[in-house]
Amino acid sequence: MHGGRWQTSTVLPRVDKTEHSQAVMTPAPYRIIRRRRETPDTWSLRVEPYDRTVPVRFRPGQFSMLYVFGVGEVPISISGDPARNDYLDFTVRSVGMTTAAICNLRNGKTVGVRGPFGSTWPIEESKGEDIVVIAGGLGLAPVRPILFYTLADRSDYGSMSLLYGARNPEDFLYPKALEGWRGRFDMDVHVTVDHADRNWRSNVGVVTRLIPMANFDPEHTSVFVCGPEIMMRFTVDDLLGIGVSEEKIFISLERNMRCGVGLCGHCQMGPEFICKDGPVFPLSRVKRWFGKREV
Amino acid sequence: MTETKSLRPILEEHPLFRGLKSEYLDLLTDCAANVRFDQDAYLFHAGDEANDFFLIRHGMVAVEAEDIKGPIVVETLGPGDILGWSWVIPPYNRKFATRAVQLTRAISVDALCLRQKCEADPKFGYKMIELFSKNIKERLYNAWWQMADIYGPPAR
Numbered sequence: 001m002h003g004g005r006w007q008t009s010t011v012l013p014r015v016d017k018t019e020h021s022q023a024v025m026t027p028a029p030y031r032i033i034r035r036r037r038e039t040p041d042t043w044s045l046r047v048e049p050y051d052r053t054v055p056v057r058f059r060p061g062q063f064s065m066l067y068v069f070g071v072g073e074v075p076i077s078i079s080g081d082p083a084r085n086d087y088l089d090f091t092v093r094s095v096g097m098t099t100a101a102i103c104n105l106r107n108g109k110t111v112g113v114r115g116p117f118g119s120t121w122p123i124e125e126s127k128g129e130d131i132v133v134i135a136g137g138l139g140l141a142p143v144r145p146i147l148f149y150t151l152a153d154r155s156d157y158g159s160m161s162l163l164y165g166a167r168n169p170e171d172f173l174y175p176k177a178l179e180g181w182r183g184r185f186d187m188d189v190h191v192t193v194d195h196a197d198r199n200w201r202s203n204v205g206v207v208t209r210l211i212p213m214a215n216f217d218p219e220h221t222s223v224f225v226c227g228p229e230i231m232m233r234f235t236v237d238d239l240l241g242i243g244v245s246e247e248k249i250f251i252s253l254e255r256n257m258r259c260g261v262g263l264c265g266h267c268q269m270g271p272e273f274i275c276k277d278g279p280v281f282p283l284s285r286v287k288r289w290f291g292k293r294e295v
Numbered sequence: 296m297t298e299t300k301s302l303r304p305i306l307e308e309h310p311l312f313r314g315l316k317s318e319y320l321d322l323l324t325d326c327a328a329n330v331r332f333d334q335d336a337y338l339f340h341a342g343d344e345a346n347d348f349f350l351i352r353h354g355m356v357a358v359e360a361e362d363i364k365g366p367i368v369v370e371t372l373g374p375g376d377i378l379g380w381s382w383v384i385p386p387y388n389r390k391f392a393t394r395a396v397q398l399t400r401a402i403s404v405d406a407l408c409l410r411q412k413c414e415a416d417p418k419f420g421y422k423m424i425e426l427f428s429k430n431i432k433e434r435l436y437n438a439w440w441q442m443a444d445i446y447g448p449p450a451r
Contacts, residue, residue, distance in 0.1 A: 041448060093448065095448050095449055136445070136446060137445070137446030138446070165446070166446055167444065167446040167447055171446065192371075194441045194444070194446065195367055195368065195369060195441065196367070196368045197365060197366070197367065197368065198357065198359065198365070198366050198368060198394070200368060201396055201397070202371075203355075203371050203373075204357065204358075204368045204369065204370050204371045205370045205371060205437060205441070206437045206440050206441060208437075209437070212375070213373075227445075227446075228445040228446065230440065230443065230445055231440075231445055234436075234440065
């Protein structure tokens with residue numbers, strides 16, 4: 001654990017024989033119960049444990065290792081509602097052999113799940129603050145649980161803003177959810193794309209250009225950022241420039257995670273293991289290493 | 296004249312011109328006018344002479360590149376943004392078209408008028424170039440970021 005109000009907490013799965021979180025190194029079998037195509041190469045999968053008497057638990061920001069038997073294992077952020085204890089949602093882009101195999105799994109098929117692993121977005125500690133969630137591309141998946149969580153207790157937070165950038169209008173994840181969030185009077189949603197045809201009547205440009213559109217008090221705001229590292233670097237620079245504290249900017253990092261528990265060392269970044277100490281970090285803790293190559 | 300005078304405080308508060316010397320604001324104000332564009336009206340087309348630039352006050356403008364499949368929107372600009380740099384750099388021709396995505400109000404600055412004032416007062420001219428270079432730099436960084444296709448699939 002890393003103490004302090006604005007530190008994220010490292011949450012290792014509890015060794016509890018009554019829960020699936022016991023599965024630290026051995027994948028537990030889960031069944032695909034729903035699959036939905038998000039973009040041409042990205043799918044959302046809903047999975048439930050074969051043993052349905054055991055509750056499924058995770059906290060926003062955590063990830064699981066998904067294993068396709070005989071193919072391989074990859075870390076995938078949990079993108080669903082943390083209040084649900086009967087299934088898990090994942091959003092997966094088909095970019096390699098294992099992720100392609102996951103995306104090809106049909107309803108009723110089995111996937112192995114280890115975890116949940118890693119630190120969490122500090123949303124409990126952010127109560128009373130304005131909340132700004134900034135996501136780029138597939139980065140909306142790891143921050144979506146924040147929205148489920150905070151919107152369930154909306155009055156506990158100040159203003160809420162979601163700023164989301166994607167490649168083009170066809171590449172937005174969760175379009176129905178986005179529509180629902182945009183329809184709320186207690187939430188500010190701004191989206192942008194890198195390019196579009198002229199039928200698109202909203203913003204075109206980089207996601208940082210949405211920051212001035214959001215209504216928040218930089219001194220009393222927690223910002224949660226997830227997306228490609230270059231996008232997070234530009235975003236962090238702009239946030240610091242308007243006075244958001246580096247203690248209150250949280251980023252989710254991605255590295256080559258293998259074991260999920262900080263044993264194998266594949267995901268080491270400076271002194272941190274992304275799988276165990278992260279993936280969610282306050283900027284203040286990782287700024288020295290953030291954006292640097294070969295660390 | 297009355298209308299032109301009323302633009303001075305607006306120019307003074309614009310982020311690009313904040314802190315500009317009073318005499319320079321006067322020079323700028325002399326070349327400024329209010330304009331409005333209905334939805335889907337073009338502010339200018341690619342190839343047009345760059346005889347003005349705009350400070351957008353309300354609405355949204357799409358910067359469009361012509362493609363054989365039709366126009367591609369490469370950027371949108373909104374309240375507080377500056378539209379148009381081609382007036383700074385010879386041969387003063389537009390490279391992109393710009394269209395009002397919605398009803399748009401802006402301050403238009405006459406570039407011919409401003410260039411004359413820049414030539415007459417090189418210190419003022421240098422200040423204008425300095426301010427616009429800052430804006431051009433930010434927009435170039437953003438354009439490179441967009442071109443990098445960072446949300447696309449990773450390179451194999």
